[in-house]
Amino acid sequence: MKYSIGDCVKNTRVKKYSNGDIIALGTPGDVRKVYKASKSYSIMFQGAQAVHRVLEKDLEAC
Amino acid sequence: MKQLITFFIIVISLSSFHSCARMVVNVSTADSDRVQEEGEKYIDRMKAYAFVEIKPLVFACDLFDSDKMNTYISKDIKEGIAVGTIASDDEAILKTNIKSFTDAAIKVIQNTYKQATALTEQKKYSEAVDRFWDSYNLVEQLKKDIKHELDNSDAANSIEAIECFSVLYAEAASGDRFNLLGDPMVSYITKEENLPLWESTYNRTKSSTFFGNADIAVVLQEDPESYNNNYAIKGVRVDADKLIQSSFDVLAQSINVVASSQGIALPDKGEQNYFYPDVIPEIQNLATEKNKLADKRKEYEAYRKLLIVNILNKNLDNKSGEELKTAIDEIKALWATYKAKMASN
Known part of the structure; x- marks a missing residue:
């Protein structure tokens, strides 16, 4: 896995979540949890209402 | 087999002659380390x-x-x-x-x-x-x-x-605990080639009976919850941690078996907590009664001799008629007196 808990990452794809949060391209956030099996992360993006699950391929380092 | 602590075997040997039977109960313990390993x-x-x-x-x-x-x-x-x-x-x-x-x-x-x-x-x-x-x-x-x-x-x-x-x-x-027949260790510990397992005699109890033959029945409790730690000898309930007590109970039990062979009523054996059977007083005092009987025998022998001497003194061979009848009546009266004396002692 590329990132660890606490790392700063940026969104590379616009994401719309069911709670109404829309994460714009390049929004920074910090890694809260790592999911090895599904190659994904739980991220708290700036300005978001809750943490969101994002695939590793849709993230880049800050 | 967590509770596999100790196994017991009870070896009973009976030898009877005339109206007397002798019972020996050996309680042996198995080598628990070897049993555990197996x-x-x-x-x-x-x-x-x-x-x-x-x-x-x-x-x-x-x-x-x-x-x-x-x-x-x-x-x-x-x-x-x-x-x-x-x-x-x-x-x-x-x-x-x-x-x-x-x-x-x-x-x-x-x-x-x-x-x-x-x-x-x-x-x-x-x-x-x-x-x-x-x-x-x-x-x-x-x-x-x-x-x-x-x-x-x-x-x-x-x-x-x-x-x-x-x-x-x-x-x-x-896993469930084995019942007795399903327990493979029962077969293991009772096989002839495994007799050396029973290397120590925990206790040996001997008992003699005076009437008829003695008999004993050993029953392992079939309740899976308790059989490992309990066995019963003719209704005497014995816990593994009360073994010392059990050796005395076995002796008491042998007396009960004798009593039952003579048709004397025993306490209710159906009672689950039948731990200490009541011992019939006549049986309990058997030794004293036996001594009394020996004394009576001696007394009887003494009176018998006196009666014979009295008969000989009467010279019955040389008497006849009324004289003979009187002599016999006197002998009968003397025997009645002796019997009365023996009965009063």
């Missing part, structure tokens, strides 16, 4: 077969049905989307990735279980049990991984499917 082999064998026995049930769990597991994982992901932690766009790829590692883990679990079954068939019970436990640990790991991937509380559907394996396995691993 017991562990039996336990491995028992457990291995128990795991083989549940194999069809285990493999029928939804965990091993790829389509069903797929459905459960999808449901769990949808719940993640519903609470806003997962973007709906990511559903498909998350599903694919989680399913992929779950499928791989399930194949390893299946193979491990099959290997363990094969080892059981090869009678390599200890290795088999280790492999069965490997499969159990792999399932537990899969459960943790899926829980983690699906954010713990959201993994309810997948986890429930996996629990099927855990529950069946735990049940087989715990």
Whole structure:
């Protein structure tokens, strides 16, 4: 896995979540949890209402 | 066989002659270390077969049905989307990735279980049990991984499917206690070649009876909850931790057996807590009564001699008619007097 808990990452794809949060391209956030099996992360993006699950391929380092 | 502490054997030998029987009860203890060592082999064998026995049930769990597991994982992901932690766009790829590692883990679990079954068939019970436990640990790991991937509380559907394996396995691993006939250790400890196991005599009780033959019945309690620690000798309940007391009870019991052979009523043996049987007073005082009888015999011999001397003095051969009749009446009267004296003592 590329990132660890606490790392700063940026969104590379616009994401719309069911709670109404829309994460714009390049929004920074910090890694809260790592999911090895599904190659994904739980991220708290700036300005978001809750943490969101994002695939590793849709993230880049800050 | 956790409670395998000590086994007991009761050897009874009876020898009877005339109206007297002699009973010897030996209580011996088995070498518990050796029994324990052998017991562990039996336990491995028992457990291995128990795991083989549940194999069809285990493999029928939804965990091993790829389509069903797929459905459960999808449901769990949808719940993640519903609470806003997962973007709906990511559903498909998350599903694919989680399913992929779950499928791989399930194949390893299946193979491990099959290997363990094969080892059981090869009678390599200890290795088999280790492999069965490997499969159990792999399932537990899969459960943790899926829980983690699906954010713990959201993994309810997948986890429930996996629990099927855990529950069946735990049940087989715990095993029920053997009943007496199903306990392989009974066969082991009673085989002739294993007689050296019984290397120490815990207690020896001897008892003599005065009437008829003596008999004894040893009953192992069949209740699986208690038989390991209890056995009964003609209704005398004995706990393993009260062995010292039991040696005395055995003696008392032998007296009861004699009493019953003479038709004397015994206390109710149907009573479960019939621990100390009442001893019939006539039997309890048998030694004293025996001495009294010996004294009476001596007294009888003395009066008998006196009577014979008296008869000889009467010179009956030289008497006839009225004189003879009078002499016989006097002898009868004397015998009546002696009898009265013997009865009054």
